[in-house]
Amino acid sequence: MQKRSAKKDDTGSAATKKACMGTACDSKTSKPAAARVEEEDTTNVFSHDLDTLQCDICFMPFESQIYMCKNGHAACGNCCVRLQRKCPSCNESTGDIWCRAMEKILAGMTRPCKFKKHGCKHILSFSEIRTHEEETCRYAPYPCPFDGCAYTVTRLRDHMLECGHGPFFELDSLGPLCVLLYPDGDESVFLLLNGGDVPTGRSLSVVRLYPRPDEEYGAGAVPQQYTMLVEGDVPAGSLSLTFGTVQFVRCLKGHKRREFLFLPDARWGSSRTVTVNVTVYP
Ligand SMILES: [Zn+2]
Ligand SMILES: [Zn+2]
Ligand SMILES: [Zn+2]
Ligand SMILES: [Zn+2]
Structure with a gap:
């Protein structure tokens, strides 16, 4: 019994790196005993x-x-x-x-949800894994988005406040993100992302890390919208994005933005910082 469960765990962790497809051999055979034993021990694993x-x-x-x-x-x-x-x-x-x-x-190709030890009982097919584990699994904890902070927590807003990660609304041109927290009992954690994936400037976008939309609004939640107003120390005035859609991401790794506000290098001024006002609706 002990050996059986240990073997099962090995298979589970290997599945995070490699996918295996197995077909058990047919043991109902009329071949001689020696040959039969050999076949029973063989599994076709790719x-x-x-x-x-x-x-x-x-x-x-x-x-x-x-x-x-x-x-x-x-x-x-x-x-x-x-x-x-x-x-x-x-x-x-x-x-x-x-x-x-x-x-x-x-x-x-199926395997158990990687949050099985937190209580999730879902068996996922390959095509369900990403959406379930990254977005909808109710047992998935939230990794802190700050480089160098190894915490993975269930109450992300509390962690942000306790560790002094935010809220900040002033963004440095090379800072990867700002944490946006709103008062009045709003439990959400929004991030202002500062991407270096565009030439001659930076790309700003807003995502929500916490909580999962279905936890707060129930299934079929309508994505929130946001507006963004950026002010720097250059005299050219402010730059704004009117109504972007807040994407929900549980974990930033692998996140792909659908829209962003392009902020040219010249708009960062001599201080290389800007103040960003983000309003989220509803
Ligand atoms: Zn082709
Ligand atoms: Zn799960
Ligand atoms: Zn942290
Ligand atoms: Zn594709």
Whole structure:
């Protein structure tokens, strides 16, 4: 019994790096005893690099529909729409050929939720893993978004206040983020992200880390909207983004922004800081 549970755990942790597909051998055989024993001990295990199970274009794990061009370059449904059904590798049209076999393989690959030890009982197929563990699992704790802070907590706002992580509304041009906390009993933790992924400037966006939308509003929650007003010490006036959508992310790693306010280098002025006013609706 002891040995059995230890082996099960090993398989579980290996699954976070490699995905395995196993088929137990048929033990109902009429072969001689020696051959039968050998077959009973054999399991067909295929190990697979998880990178090959993600979209080559957006690098996200394949989730729902998978397509390919006539040259076999795979693309997720989102990328087909985003790139107007043109394969970026060969310029052929994509989105007409459906990779049903690949979808079937992914649907058959399952493992328990990684928050099993916190109480989650979900068994997830490959295509459900990212959304469940990153966004909807009710047992998932929240990692602190600050580099060098190793805390993973269930009450993120309390941690932010206790550790003096925020709130701050003044942003340094090279600071990766600001924590936005609002008073009046609002338990949410918003982050103002300062991205260096655009040339000749910075990209500002707002996400909500805590709590999960369904915890606060129930299933089918409508995403919140925000406006952003940026003021620096340059005389050119303020810069604003009117109504962006607050994306919910539990963990910043791998987060991809859908929209941002572009703030050119010149707008940061001599102090290299700006004051950002973010208003969240509702
Ligand atoms: Zn994609
Ligand atoms: Zn192609
Ligand atoms: Zn879970
Ligand atoms: Zn922290």
